[in-house]
Amino acid sequence: MTLNFEYETDIKLDLDYESLIHKVVEKALDTENCPYEVELNVILTDNKEIQAINKEYRQIDAPTDVLSFPMVDYGIPADFSHLEEEADDCFNPETGELLLGDIIVSVEKVIGQAIEYGHSKERELGFLVAHSMLHLFGYDHMEEEERTVMEEKQREILDGLQITRNK
Template sequence: DVLSFPMLSYEAPGDFSFLSDENEDDFNPDTGEVMLGDIIISVDKVKEQAAEYGHSEKREFAFLITHSMLHLFGYDHMEADEAAVMEEHQRKILDALGITR
């Protein structure tokens, strides 16, 4: 449904303190913005999963973007404690946006 390709390596998720002007490869040379990585989302899977889970395509799309952005910030869900942290961030973000099931 979604693939995330992080360009940065974090010592701790969401901790950007390691970034510095000295490592120019982390920044877009035209804008000076940090390059987190790439996200690829399958529109077909968004539609399929929205129908399967009984919520809107907007909600499914927002969930996948949120999930992927958290991966680009260094979060993961391979271990139960990591998954709990990531899921809580996902919930808070989607709630703040007013995007619910």
């Protein structure tokens, strides 16, 4: 697995974010039975930058906590069966890794939401990465049934790592 990290803010998170993100990504891959090694870009930024990205790509002029930019289209969430047919578009030709996409996280939101929800920054960052990974696998939460499925999968990932609301 290749995780490319960019830390693009002066705001300090004061935790081993690379290790935490690596664990959450691994658990999400295992939970969804991803049969491939993956390449993933993770950008940690501030509210101003994530707001600009949110405005450009989603036409929402407000900061958000996390954005997901998948490189793979799924007919059914986490259905990896068709990817080898699209090898030229989905895999890094040098490493053979599945190009999963990009996760962009607002460090300011991690800190603020951890305080707001009464849990640790580790739990908040872990939750946002798990949530984003599910989007990269094609899950969504626009409909009630989809939201329920995503919430259960997020819980399974975080519980499996013992990242609970109290931590």
